[in-house]
Amino acid sequence: MDIPYTVEVRRDTGLTNGKIGIWLFLASEVMLFGALFASYILIRVGAPNWPKGDTILNVPMATFNTIVLITSSITMVMAWASLMRNRFGTFRIYMGATILLGFVFLVVKYFEYSAKLHHGLYPSTNNFLAIYFTLTGLHMLHVIGGMAVNAYLWGFGSKLWKTNPVWFTNRVENSGLFWHFVDLVWIFLFPTLYLL
Amino acid sequence: MSQPGAIATPTPHAAHEGHHEELGFWRKYVFSVDHKVIGIQYAITGLLFLLFGFSLMMLMRWQLAYPGSPLPLLGSLLGEVRMPGGIMQPDFYNELGAMHGTIMVFLGVVPLAVGGFGNFVLPLQIGAPDMAFPRLNMASYWFFFLGGMIMLGSFFVPGGAAQGGWTSYSPLANLAGMGQTVWLIGMIFLITSSLLGAINFITTTIQLRAKGLSFMRFPFFVWAQFVTSFLLLLAFPPLEAAAVMQLMDRLAGTSFFLPSGLVVSGQVLDVAGGGNPILWQHLFWFLAHPEVYVLILPAMGIVAEIIANNTRKPLWGYRPMVYSLVFLGFMSFLVWAHHMFMTGMGTEMAAFFQTTTMIISIPSVVILTALVISLWGGSIRFNTPMLFALGFLPMFGIGGLTGLPLGFNISDIPLHDTYYVIAHFHYVVAPGTIFALFAGIYYWFPKATGRMMNETLGKIHFFGSIVCMNVIFMPMFLVGLAGVSRRLFDGGESYAFAQPVLQMNVVSSWGAWILAIFQIPFIFNFFWSIWKGEKTGDNPWQATTLEWAAPSPPPHGNFLVAPEAYRGPYEYSVPGAAKDFTPQHEA
Numbered sequence: 182m183d184i185p186y187t188v189e190v191r192r193d194t195g196l197t198n199g200k201i202g203i204w205l206f207l208a209s210e211v212m213l214f215g216a217l218f219a220s221y222i223l224i225r226v227g228a229p230n231w232p233k234g235d236t237i238l239n240v241p242m243a244t245f246n247t248i249v250l251i252t253s254s255i256t257m258v259m260a261w262a263s264l265m266r267n268r269f270g271t272f273r274i275y276m277g278a279t280i281l282l283g284f285v286f287l288v289v290k291y292f293e294y295s296a297k298l299h300h301g302l303y304p305s306t307n308n309f310l311a312i313y314f315t316l317t318g319l320h321m322l323h324v325i326g327g328m329a330v331n332a333y334l335w336g337f338g339s340k341l342w343k344t345n346p347v348w349f350t351n352r353v354e355n356s357g358l359f360w361h362f363v364d365l366v367w368i369f370l371f372p373t374l375y376l377l
Numbered sequence: 378m379s380q381p382g383a384i385a386t387p388t389p390h391a392a393h394e395g396h397h398e399e400l401g402f403w404r405k406y407v408f409s410v411d412h413k414v415i416g417i418q419y420a421i422t423g424l425l426f427l428l429f430g431f432s433l434m435m436l437m438r439w440q441l442a443y444p445g446s447p448l449p450l451l452g453s454l455l456g457e458v459r460m461p462g463g464i465m466q467p468d469f470y471n472e473l474g475a476m477h478g479t480i481m482v483f484l485g486v487v488p489l490a491v492g493g494f495g496n497f498v499l500p501l502q503i504g505a506p507d508m509a510f511p512r513l514n515m516a517s518y519w520f521f522f523l524g525g526m527i528m529l530g531s532f533f534v535p536g537g538a539a540q541g542g543w544t545s546y547s548p549l550a551n552l553a554g555m556g557q558t559v560w561l562i563g564m565i566f567l568i569t570s571s572l573l574g575a576i577n578f579i580t581t582t583i584q585l586r587a588k589g590l591s592f593m594r595f596p597f598f599v600w601a602q603f604v605t606s607f608l609l610l611l612a613f614p615p616l617e618a619a620a621v622m623q624l625m626d627r628l629a630g631t632s633f634f635l636p637s638g639l640v641v642s643g644q645v646l647d648v649a650g651g652g653n654p655i656l657w658q659h660l661f662w663f664l665a666h667p668e669v670y671v672l673i674l675p676a677m678g679i680v681a682e683i684i685a686n687n688t689r690k691p692l693w694g695y696r697p698m699v700y701s702l703v704f705l706g707f708m709s710f711l712v713w714a715h716h717m718f719m720t721g722m723g724t725e726m727a728a729f730f731q732t733t734t735m736i737i738s739i740p741s742v743v744i745l746t747a748l749v750i751s752l753w754g755g756s757i758r759f760n761t762p763m764l765f766a767l768g769f770l771p772m773f774g775i776g777g778l779t780g781l782p783l784g785f786n787i788s789d790i791p792l793h794d795t796y797y798v799i800a801h802f803h804y805v806v807a808p809g810t811i812f813a814l815f816a817g818i819y820y821w822f823p824k825a826t827g828r829m830m831n832e833t834l835g836k837i838h839f840f841g842s843i844v845c846m847n848v849i850f851m852p853m854f855l856v857g858l859a860g861v862s863r864r865l866f867d868g869g870e871s872y873a874f875a876q877p878v879l880q881m882n883v884v885s886s887w888g889a890w891i892l893a894i895f896q897i898p899f900i901f902n903f904f905w906s907i908w909k910g911e912k913t914g915d916n917p918w919q920a921t922t923l924e925w926a927a928p929s930p931p932p933h934g935n936f937l938v939a940p941e942a943y944r945g946p947y948e949y950s951v952p953g954a955a956k957d958f959t960p961q962h963e964a
Binding site: 182184185191194196197198201202206208209210212213214217220223224227228303305306307311319 | 506507508509510511513572575576577579580583584585610611612613614615617618619621622625629630631632633648649651652653656659660663933934
């Protein structure tokens with residue numbers, strides 16, 4: 182039994198099931214990070230003093246990571262665009278680059294975290310570090326999740342291209358929507374935690 | 378789904394057998410991707426959790442009725458730590474209270490109302506072959522199942538299960554034993570489950586509705602599930618954020634919810650401080666108020682279906698009901714702080730939230746009134762589902778109206794955290810929602826099994842239950858108005874002011890135990906009817922909605938021919954029609 186509108190769009194909504202599903206998922210993600218940002222604001226306005234981000238955190242490293250993630254969003258779009266133009270080889274290259282850039286992000290993050298822990302700065306030290314570790318940690322889990330899906334689409338999952346290229350392209354597009362969201366969260370996180 | 382090859386097998390029975398050969402036992406009944414099997418899995422798991430949560434409460438009721446007396450027979454079985462010599466210890470009482478709330482809400486009612494009825498009925502009512510994401514659907518059930526097992530397992534960790542109430546308030550929950558950590562991990566599983574379910578329900582409703590089934594031709598039940606799914610989708614993530622922060626507080630030593638200078642047992646707590654316990658309450662109630670509507674909206678949907686069917690009339694005011702439902706869903710995100718009047722919020726804040734709370738009562742009253750007016754002039758069939766649906770109306774009415782004094786800042790302050798609150802929300806959920814769920818089980822049982830449930834046993838179940846429910850909860854209004862706190866381990870025995878109402882505790886307790894006896898006919902009826910119930914056709918209630926166009930029980934893929942909707946959902950007793958119901962799928 183096949184579920185309708187998995188591959189083709191439904192005419193009156195103009196959407197596939199997967200497209201609606203991923204947007205609903207992103208809506209719930211907005212609420213998740215929204216609640217954390219709201220908590221950050223509440224705790225910060227209630228604090229008698231609050232450290233400025235750049236006195237504790239490493240701004241150059243985070244700036245580099247911001248550039249890495251934005252670049253990975255561009256390569257993600259290029260990967261999808263390659264499939265739209267029927268160029269599977271180019272898709273492989275761009276998708277590989279996206280995954281690699283995600284990996285670079287994680288490595289930089291690893292150095293940042295270990296430097297903090299090395300200097301005795303733990304989540305329990307103060308609430309600034311608590312919110313820093315919680316927000317960036319949750320974001321990092323999202324990066325890893327996005328990379329896992331992209332890696333599947335790059336490798337084993339790309340078999341679908343041979344049998345059903347439209348479906349495969351839709352999957353890459355939906356994975357891309359998630360990846361852009363992860364990027365967007367970081368673009369909010371970076372100024373909030375590091376610069377303000 | 379309707380490939381040319383499949384049409385060659387004419388009877389549903391033959392099509393059914395074809396699948397017997399394809400799928401083994403495990404894929405067909407355990408790790409199934411069929412929405413009907415998943416719905417039944419949800420329903421049965423939910424019913425078992427309801428029974429378990431009810432049992433916890435029956436133990437608590439012994440302590441409340443006869444504080445400090447040894448519990449005969451069962452008491453000695455629960456161990457020397459929990460009940461030495463059959464006498465309940467305060468810690469164990471607190472475990473029972475916290476887990477009763479958690480289990481009833483998150484593992485009993487919601488899985489049955491949304492996971493069970495939503496999964497089973499919604500795709501059938503919109504004429505879909507299955508849910509939009511069948512494998513996600515299976516994952517959703519198994520996340521729920523794991524979350525439930527984690528919650529049950531928490532009874533066996535050192536220090537026992539969570540004791541911080543179903544609200545898990547900080548800083549109490551930060552300082553509690555290991556059970557609280559397990560509770561939080563269990564909640565994250567349950568949140569994940571309902572998130573996946575919500576995405577699936579919304580997508581299915583938008584995308585897989587049958588040809589001709591526009592939104593205003595949806596049965597009211599579909600609308601109820603649709604709005605409920607949005608509440609689950611958008612209200613649960615903030616609790617997930619809060620759960621992550623509380624876990625960080627407990628495991629990584631952060632102070633999100635711990636203020637500076639907190640003194641515990643005469644010593645200042647050694648944490649960074651600077652956190653805010655009220656923040657937990659805001660995040661918790663931002664979920665938990667919409668959650669109240671998650672509990673009630675599917676129940677309203679079920680009752681609407683059954684009332685339309687058994688009055689043989691269209692619902693009175695279908696459109697205003699739908700608009701009220703959508704408005705209710707929207708407003709439910711703007712009332713949460715009426716649970717927090719006691720936190721010392723400013724008068725402007727309190728005024729805002731009591732105003733929104735009064736506004737949200739309007740759509741509830743519109744829906745309830747429309748359901749009552751729908752009865753007017755109908756020739757009502759008093760079968761078991763209809764009795765439970767009719768029972769829902771006054772019970773939900775009592776629960777709703779007694780909520781108004783709690784929504785007002787001024788009158789909430791003396792009533793807050795008393796037995797009055799317990800009575801209020803139990804009237805909404807226990808004889809309200811749970812009666813609607815029973816109604817739904819009796820109503821859709823023939824669709825799921827092809828057999829009817831026994832009417833006589835059903836009526837014993839209904840009349841016994843409705844009397845007992847009122848015996849349990851009506852006295853609690855009086856106990857609460859006398860000012861007795863709901864958290865007292867001895868039911869108020871040690872307080873002079875509570876003495877005149879103490880005997881009410883005994884009444885409530887006996888009501889609860891007798892209620893348990895009246896569930897036996899239901900349990901027997903349920904299992905007996907699966908195998909021995911009277912066999913029935915595809916449409917035993919002569920109903921109009923699309924689920925009755927499918928065979929009973931529907932095969933994998935549901936409909937033999939993809940149905941098409943030609944009219945609204947409740948075309949009963951149309952003047953000039955040959956019969957008193959005109960199904961949606963008949964041209």
